Amino acid sequence: MGKIKKKGTSGNAKNYITRSQAVRKLQIPLPDFRRLCIFKGIYPREPRSKKRASKSSTPSTTFYYTKDIQYLLHEPLLEKFRDQKALAKKISKALGRNEVSDAARLERNLTPRIRLDHIIKERYPTFVDALRDMDDALSMLFLFANLPSTENVPPKAVAKCQRLTLEFEHYLIRTHSLRKSFLSIKGIYYQATIQGQDVLWLVPYRFVQRAGTDIDFRIMATFVEFYTTLLSFVNFRLYTSIGLVYPPKLDAKSEESGAELSAFQLENQGNAGQAEVAEALDTEMHSKAQAEADRLLSLPEAEAGTAETGDVQAEALTAGDEPTAVDEPASTTLDQFTSLDPNADTLLQPSLTADVYTASQLFESFTVFLSRETPRHPLEFILRAFGCKRVGWDTSLGEPGAYCSEDDMRITHQIVDRPDIPLPSPPLTDGGLDTDDEDGPAVARKTNERIPGRIYVQPQWVWDSVNAGQLQRADLYAPGATLPPHLSPWVKPKKGGYDPTVPLAEQETAAEAEADSEEDELEADEALEEASDGEEIEGVRGDEEARELEDEVIVDDGMDVELAASDDDEEDDILDTKAGAGIDEWGGFSGDEAGDVDESTREARAHQAELEAEALGHMPQSGKNDAKKQAREAAQSKRTKAEREALEDVERRKLMMPRRKRKMFEKMVYSNAKKDEEAERLRAKKRKIEKQGGKPKAG
Template identity: 50%
Template sequence: MAKIKKKGVSGNAKNFITRTQAVRKLQVSLPDFRRLCIFKGIYPREPRNKKKANKGSTHSTTFYYTKDIQYLLHEPVLQKFRDHKAFAKKLQKALGRGDFSDAKRLETTQKPVVRLEHIVKERYPTFTDALRDLDDALSMIHLFASLPTNENLPPATVANCARLAKEWAHYVIRTGALRKSFLSIKGIYYQAEVGGGQEVLWLVPYAFAQNVPVDVDFRIMHTFVEFYTTLVGFVLFRLYAIEGLVYPPRLDKDTDENAGGLGAFKIESRGVAGLLTAGDEEKRGEEAGKKDVSKQMTTLGAKIASLSNEDPTATAITEPEQEEGTLREDLTIDTFTLAASSSDMLPQPTLPQTTSASATLFSNTTFYLSRETPREPLEFLLRSFGCKRIGWDGVLGAGAYTEDPSDTSVTHQIVDRPPTFPSPAAEDDSAPSASATTTVGRFPGRIYVQPQYVWDCINAGRLLPPGEYAPGALLPPHLSPWVKPGEGYDPIATLPDVEHSEEEEGVEGSDNGMQEDLVSGSESEPIPTPSTTAAPIEDESSEEEDDDYQRELAAEVAGAKPPAPSEQDKKKQKKKSKAKMSRQQREEEDQKEMKKIMMSRRKRKLYEKMLYSNARKEGEVEELKRKRRRLDGGRGKGKKERRGGEEV
């Protein structure tokens, strides 16, 4: 006789564990359990049968994999949480006794520090894995860098996020890795190609005054930021090392206090770092904890000798040493020959390009940013695409190429305000003076554009004509560079005036259908006289159409959406559309209905779902076209009114 299996010892009951059971097993508090799961990348799971997973209980609960919780039992961070709990008890006891010196001593000497380096190495075994998971990390870091500090956001966290954001921007600028950018409602999207072809997309909020919401649990978000800052620090160290740069870059505090932005960081190559003294080299080795000082001291003399033989004025960056496991250890690609002359020739792989062809898009230009324009995103974009000379007003901060708006070397000026016009006295003068030029705000030989010009040029990969981006001009649509126009709505293409053509086609279709109906009716039965049948039907249909039109008109005047048609209205509309069909179209519809009947239930549901999705897409496209025609009509009317005003 087979052994009877006990209930709740196998299957879902064994594979899943509830959150309460997991907290009891790990012997930690619920906040620490959440923090540990975020660090380790463990998330709740949804079992197929909740009742079996919960051993017969039906109440709602959160489940985790039992193997994941078992894996957390040997986590070193778990011991740090327990040490912190004991430290908190000692600190609270010292504060209760009033012994503040003992409390300060405990705070400085015995407070446990959670280290996450081993978790980063566990979750990302290779450098490529870390790059693939960099999107959310960069977006979160840029978000915290723009938030104001309060009791939930420590100043050290915000400053650390701002530092990492600028270090990432410097790497993107130095390597020319930026590819696309887009201005959206949420913020500015950027896409860069780093690490030999890995695309990284991140979101940067606009530099507005942020109101910190009160209904957000910043403890959970701070846990994510704590892990993401460690991850981005590892990634930046590796990226800077691949490019032969010193990490972290040196920060100029005076420039940073004067709102220097990107100019506050000084990027150095490894050749400059090799000229450091022995004491400085030893101090850097102790702080990093990664380098062997003894090995560096033995090779320091050879490095200095090799550098002294070279040209001291050379500024080229030295290539990093070939280390085992780096991305540049062997980038040669094997060549393959055809086994037979009749075989197909497949495209051969190519090496990933580190920089794009448009990295020097603005290399021959000098930009000047007006004080009303956003300096940080424009400076980042222009420097990423080759512009070395960027000036701005002194109120925007230090580090500008020029602060003089009348500098003759400026080729493009970005403005974001309505155009100004000269006074009547200046217009009457035959020779315009310097005051007239100042009143107009224009300098000869300079191109004035709005900020969108920079984004559209980058996405297009070329310098666009600046006429459409003149100050005060109606800007062209700013489209996402990641959405390609397909068979649906294309916002770039011009729409023909199809209102009259649609009405004419509808009239011709109804006439043709009526003629075919008359011909088919004459063969089978006599045509009914208009006085008996046709007139009441036409009157009824016209009355229904008038009622529908009046309801839609009333809803439009009230500013509300038109009422959704009921089931009866849909059936009537379907009957009317079928009555307007020709004989051949009705036969095709009947054949489709017969084919649907012969389908299996699964295929029929799939077919109906496909028809529904296609109809929905067509409806969305038609709605966008209708809005486009309405906007184009309003613009045309506005232009006529403006022209009329000018004529008057």
């Protein structure tokens, strides 16, 4: 007889463990267990069958892998948490005995310091792994950098987040690594390419933040504690890889005055205070270091080749060499992939050098001034990251760091976000406005007038130029002008979908175009039918004009009507022919003569009947419209028949499919139909805007 198998010793019951069991096994309180899981990157798991995974009759909701909890048993932070708990008991006893000085001494001397360095090294074995996980870290730190300090958000955490994020932005400015940016409702999205890895993060707008009561700041503070350690490591590696001293020096007075980016002073390693490191480079040693870096990058096992640039520079510095120039991008050669099949799709080859050169040259030749109503920090960051070295702003936004004032004649572009700015008024005398003589000061210029010689644009011009990779037309972004659509640079239009950059006539289907034409005709017909007798409608004469025309009409037995001052050449020819033939009376056609009437005569009589109806203010009965309507209905019925036959063919093919493939096909058809409906809805919205006379979204 075999051994009886005990319940809960294999399968899901062994692979999963509940949260309560994990807390009891680790012997720590629940808040510390949450902190530890966040630091170590351990998340709850969902078993296939909760009933089988649970060891008790009560259904549990949160499960973890048993191996993950076993991995936490040897974590050094457990001792720190237990020391904190023991210290909290001692402090509470001292306060209970009213020994305040002893409690302060215990807290000051015995508080354990928690370091997360070993956790960073465990979770990110290579530097590229850390860069791939920077999206959430940057979004969280930029969020806390813009929050006001409260009871839940200490001011030290806010200041640390601000310092780390500004250091990261300085690296992007020096290396021109920023690629795209997008203004959304949530905030401003940025994307940078750092050592071949695309990093995307979100920065909230600088509005007055009001924290809700349903936010657990303890959990968020734990993430901030981990992310600040991670970003400190990343900033150190990035700064040393380009030969800069980390951390950069911070001018406290400038920071208090609102300098922000200008409050940091970057220094180069080995030669602090020099403006240009490239002048002191030793050509021979630099070439050796560059050759060594290229050799390491060419090795197949160098997975994170660009991440090892800092190590190569550190070795070069120990040998007496200088680091590479900061302003010059690293000459990293990328592999080129060639297709063996000439008929295959061509792959886009990466080009880091071209992107860096484009970013560094986009705004390099401009001197930009930011008006006081524009967001200064995002504009300054983007302009500097794309080559602009001369950015000025109003003193109300922060006096230190500004390159020039608004009256500086070197300014080429001024970014404003206000209604149209008028041109300056002409001078009162023959002299100029800014004449300054001994009798009195110069005439003050009005602040709401343009300065000749500079270009005024709205802030969106900067973002659209960055996303397009080239400067956009400045007249489209003039103050007070209706701006072009600001589209996301990461959403690419798909075939059959709605594309706001393409005109509506090029992307709408034949059925939509036909339905639109039918709707226009129906609206025109309804407008004519509902019009009153005395109302003037475009294309229809009113009663007053009809009475005037009746006086000038020559009627022969009530049939032939001749309108005075008619512009219709065909009508004049017919009437002149009748008058020349001497036809005074017409008694109608006989049976034989009716068949001899040609088509032109019938069209002339029909046209004459329409003119009579227009003169009387009635709606004309047009045979051409009826013919168009019949042709349209015939085409619609033909198209409906073709669609019905295609649908029947698809149904027959579905009967031959296996059940699994048929379900997949139905899901695909459903999703495609949803996308088509959404695209059709957007095109209808754009069509409605164009009919109302408003500016379309695009196209």
